[in-house]
Amino acid sequence: MTAAADLFRQRGYRAATLDDIARAVGVSKPTLYGYFRSKEELLAAIFHRAMSLFERDLDAIRTSGDDPVTKLRRVIRFHVGAVIAERSFLAVFFSEEANLPPRLSRAIRRRKARYDRTVRAIVEAGVRKGTLKTTNPRLLVFAMLGMSNWLYQWYDPAGEWDADTIAAGFIALLESGYLATPRTRQRDVAETLGRIERELAGLAPLIRGPGRRRR
Amino acid sequence: MTAAADLFRQRGYRAATLDDIARAVGVSKPTLYGYFRSKEELLAAIFHRAMSLFERDLDAIRTSGDDPVTKLRRVIRFHVGAVIAERSFLAVFFSEEANLPPRLSRAIRRRKARYDRTVRAIVEAGVRKGTLKTTNPRLLVFAMLGMSNWLYQWYDPAGEWDADTIAAGFIALLESGYLATPRTRQRDVAETLGRIERELAGLAPLIRGPGRRRR
Numbered sequence A, B: 001m002t003a004a005a006d007l008f009r010q011r012g013y014r015a016a017t018l019d020d021i022a023r024a025v026g027v028s029k030p031t032l033y034g035y036f037r038s039k040e041e042l043l044a045a046i047f048h049r050a051m052s053l054f055e056r057d058l059d060a061i062r063t064s065g066d067d068p069v070t071k072l073r074r075v076i077r078f079h080v081g082a083v084i085a086e087r088s089f090l091a092v093f094f095s096e097e098a099n100l101p102p103r104l105s106r107a108i109r110r111r112k113a114r115y116d117r118t119v120r121a122i123v124e125a126g127v128r129k130g131t132l133k134t135t136n137p138r139l140l141v142f143a144m145l146g147m148s149n150w151l152y153q154w155y156d157p158a159g160e161w162d163a164d165t166i167a168a169g170f171i172a173l174l175e176s177g178y179l180a181t182p183r184t185r186q187r188d189v190a191e192t193l194g195r196i197e198r199e200l201a202g203l204a205p206l207i208r209g210p211g212r213r214r215r
Helices: A002-011 A018-025 A029-035 A039-062 A068-085 A087-095 A102-129 A137-149 A163-176 A181-208 B002-011 B018-025 B029-035 B039-062 B068-085 B087-095 B102-129 B137-149 B163-176 B181-208
Strands: none
Touching: A002 A018, A002 A039, A002 A087, A018 A029, A018 A039, A039 A068, A039 A087, A039 A102, A068 A087, A068 A102, A068 A137, A068 A163, A102 A137, A137 A163, A137 B137, A137 B163, A163 B137, A163 B163, A181 B181, B002 B018, B002 B039, B002 B087, B018 B029, B018 B039, B039 B068, B039 B087, B039 B102, B068 B087, B068 B102, B068 B137, B068 B163, B102 B137, B137 B163
């Protein structure tokens, strides 16, 4: 399946043949037929594998007792890690859906939609709890999965970043955004207030006088 | 070119033929040859068109006198709008690079890298000015262009959202993130102020002394 995914990715699904795949794996075509009766079946298997991979981890996160913010962090970390680890499978998954037989294509679309809905339910739970803010949970999910999926286009395994670095960068951006102002201003206000409080606390004993204690 | 992009998108570049394209446009193959001498030349033209489209608008933003935060907003708006308007071209652009002749593929990669660098320079200018925050400008650019590019996969022209709605959602998320903490911090500030008020109210009678009234 990995060899087939690599070949589909390099040449495109339609141009690659079962002969090419058998040659890449170093088996005879009859041996390959023992596993997959057609190229289409191989493509279907790649789609199922890619989808199952995502579903299994998401399910573990969904049913955990974590709060929504932690759950979203876990979703980003595992999604980024999976896209990086399974680039060949996902390149096929993201570009060859038009070549699936219609029934399978519909099934895959349903599973993708369910995946999106599950992540959206986490976002909505966070909004209800007051720990997450968004006016459009569905768009937020598309944005966050989109930036993670896009890794299959640009990620360079020989580059400087590993999955953890990328996930940490995405989490920081998604949680707090890139604007410096609101946060900086609020920090200034909070620091000023802290100084006032300490100033007042220092004044109180002076006013009360040395011999008196506050009850 | 649009007909070719649609066909390449639907069938894949390798499977589509010049005959198919001539038929889709309703011209003879010799007429088509008058414009493009080969399928490869047609693919190259699609890549150039997609790239030029992005470069022209980005250049106008880069050379404008806007501050970095406004420039990034403009980048997101035009990038989202372009991906939505030119979905067929971009689907080919994002999935058929392997089919370009090596020299053209290198040229496109250089232009893509220059595009990323231009957006990154805007981010870095904002960080220097103190209006933007990020520890990794390059990753921020990949994230923000990634969520925008991903639209070519999920955008439904018959759906409820237009380009402006999506761009506004992306801008809100990228600028401020999804954590509700800023609001939480405001609550902290309000609580601190409440403590200071109570502290002051407690101090007032001590300062005034027992028998005196404030005028």
